[in-house]
Amino acid sequence: MKHRDKNIAFVQRFMHHVWQDKRYHEVGEFLSPQLIVESPLRTCVGSQNLSNAFSVWLQAFPDLQYHEQDVSLYGDWVKINWMCDGDHLGEFFGLSATGKKITYCGSTMVLMSDGIIHSYRADVSLPDVLERISGVPQNGPSMASQPSDDMFAHFNRITGAQLSRRQIECLSLVCLGNNNKTIAAMLGIQYSTFRTHIERALPLLGLSSPKQVFDWAFSTHVLELLIHIGLRRIRPVHP
Template identity: 45%
Template sequence: MSHVWQEREHQDLDDFLIPQVLVKSPVKQSVGGQHLSDAFSMWFRGFPNLDYKETALKVLKDRVSIEWQVKGDHLGRFLGVAATGKPVLYCGTTTLVMFDQRIHAYCADVQVSSVMEQISPDPYVAKKTVGDDMYLTVNKLLHLNLTQRQIDCLALLCLRCDSRVISSKLNIKYNTFRTHVERTLPLIGLSSSRDVFDWALSSNTLEILINIALEKICTKCD
């Protein structure tokens, strides 16, 4: 956090992240260190004099939770709003999932609507859908062209949920879910849905698929 927010070295993160780091921001969800760098660049472009201060830090097993507060001035374009020169003050929480001293997931919880209220009279509507980058990355890693629905089914299987629970979360009939799975398994070289978790782990798609699954469950619950 010091490297990024205080030293402004947000373009050089390879020493801190795994290549397929999961990035969850209030603006977009994606995969990869470059996407995280781009997210940082967006904030610095809009508020180049950001002053970042941490207010609390908690560590629980593989998770690091950091509460922070930021202030600065709106001196550049941010989410389509041209510079206004107005001061901003906002706070948030960043959660890092870490293994072997490298970040596997970076999740920033920021009330962007609060920031936008300080610089623009127009209401901000947050997007709550899973980023297309997630699906594109899965297909790129697998060298396949699976549909989003097929990937959704695989993702929820990785959580090892009951099949009927999965079909409920996807808002499709159980038989439709089974059809998707039966058509997808041969494409990834499997004959049983019980092997999906181990397959995802060996194909380096497990973290991405679990992230998609969690988003589907959260969206359904909302």
């Protein structure tokens, strides 16, 4: 049933498009080019990477059925709790097709802005799914606790800069409003080292002061990316 809230209705249409219609290679109209993806498979940037993640599931479970259980709205975030069931008919993390029918539950959180999706977070227990298939307890793939290299490379592509990973981390924590000494402590570096990273990075971006970073990031459409990197330095996100 179509929801009256436009963001919820949009996300419901997107989920149906991917999981029910199996049109996971045709998602461009729904997603920001700078989409941030956090899933049990990996953390990455870009709509193609999300399509690739969908394909892992739908090639292993081509008859997968998606059932929405409930939906919640938290500001611009939409959260859907769901259940899926399907037959294991293709390779999945090294496990050959078994034909077993499995059911598993999870949730998806989506950040909406300007009528499209800017962040996609999937929460599902891969070890549980793998154990249901194989009958053997599994550790399953784990997400890295640090931001992936994709995000830093994507930042440099968008800005045309060639900043180091550490310089970008410093900028990300500046965007979160941390003071300089706190940032140095978070990164486990000396205050003087932090100052060196910032003083070298700012001119490459056409900036002269850390106070300009937030507005610059907003105007160049990398604010969400920097905030995401900064948040993962403060607290890892586990799906």
